[in-house]
Amino acid sequence: MKEFTIIRGLFDTRKRQLIIDENFLKFENKDHNQDLFTVIPKEEIAGIRYGVHFIKGLEFYIGREYQIFIRTKAGKELKIFFKLFYKRKLEEKHQLFCDIVDALWAYYFNDILNIYIDQFNNNQNFSLAGILFKNNCIQFDKKEILYSDLAVKNYHHYLVLCSTKDQYTNKMMNYLKDKDAVILNEILNCIIKNEQLRAKEVSDRPV
Template sequence: MLKLEIRPNILDRKRKLVINPDMITYDDSDWKDVPNTIFNKDEVEGLRFGIEPIKGYAFTIGRRYYIDIRGFEDKVIKIRFTSLCSIRKKELHKRYVDILNALFNTHQENIINRYIDSFNKNSFVEILGTTFKSDTVILIKDHEIPYTDLGFREYIGYYALFSKSNPKIYKSYNYLKDWNSAVVYSISKLLLAES
């Protein structure tokens, strides 16, 4: 269980975040009288996260941390915090990692298991326009790639799957922009390990 108080920026008030195996609660309203947003365990549908630099005229002046949690009916908890001029950079980065670890250990595993159950029932699953079948994966329409020919690359902000025999057939998944890109990462690693 993780309990934190987050101040999104210097001028904002502290907001309470609670992550436990049964639910996620966050004070994401600008008004104190509005109740906290709550997602129960089975309501968490997607996750995206990332860090973006804040660029000044000639150099980077800070970082902005993003964590978005999507529930059913497209309800989204947006967790944001900012470090300017390296003030609280280490503290905020540690907090960012702690939140992601708590989400991965509690709720991300449930999302992955839902997709794996769907894969086992139907012998295929589609995530972010990528179709995983029992022996092949479809990254681009009409191009089935066997798992023996499937390659992957991990980068800081994204993950890419590609055909080893024809690297022009590829697809990248951005952790900050694509919902459940970490699920694609986990399922592709699992299926590649089995093949």
């Protein structure tokens, strides 16, 4: 079990408890004394999106809000967030965000990722983040990329999946705005590594 204390920002200085347990997630996101916490059982957790929203002043950015959205199987989202301004406690807040994300992966989302990987390895069709995974390719927006031609470009706040043979066959996904884009990134990179290993085995095979 991991426990974190979250202070949302300048106008909400109350210390809120976040508990990440192997059986449930519990967050003090409410303000009613008799009903402070939202609790989500692990088996109800379905997806995630997270990232940094930059806060803009009149002429330049003055702060940032770290945001994490946990989605349930019912489609509801629990928002976990905290802000900082003018880089005050930047290192501390950024580390808190990273530690929470790491714990969420360790307790919940590695298991969810493995379910998708098992489906892929068993040649089952499935959809993730708006991408349809089929036996030999992915499909999206009436486009198709073979796994052998698939490439992923990773950036701080988004990814671009594309075809190595056609640069116009691509799709950009934002880790914060697009649901499950972070999970998608993991499985795409697993597939690409498998394809690279398969290609190497073929090239190393004696004639």
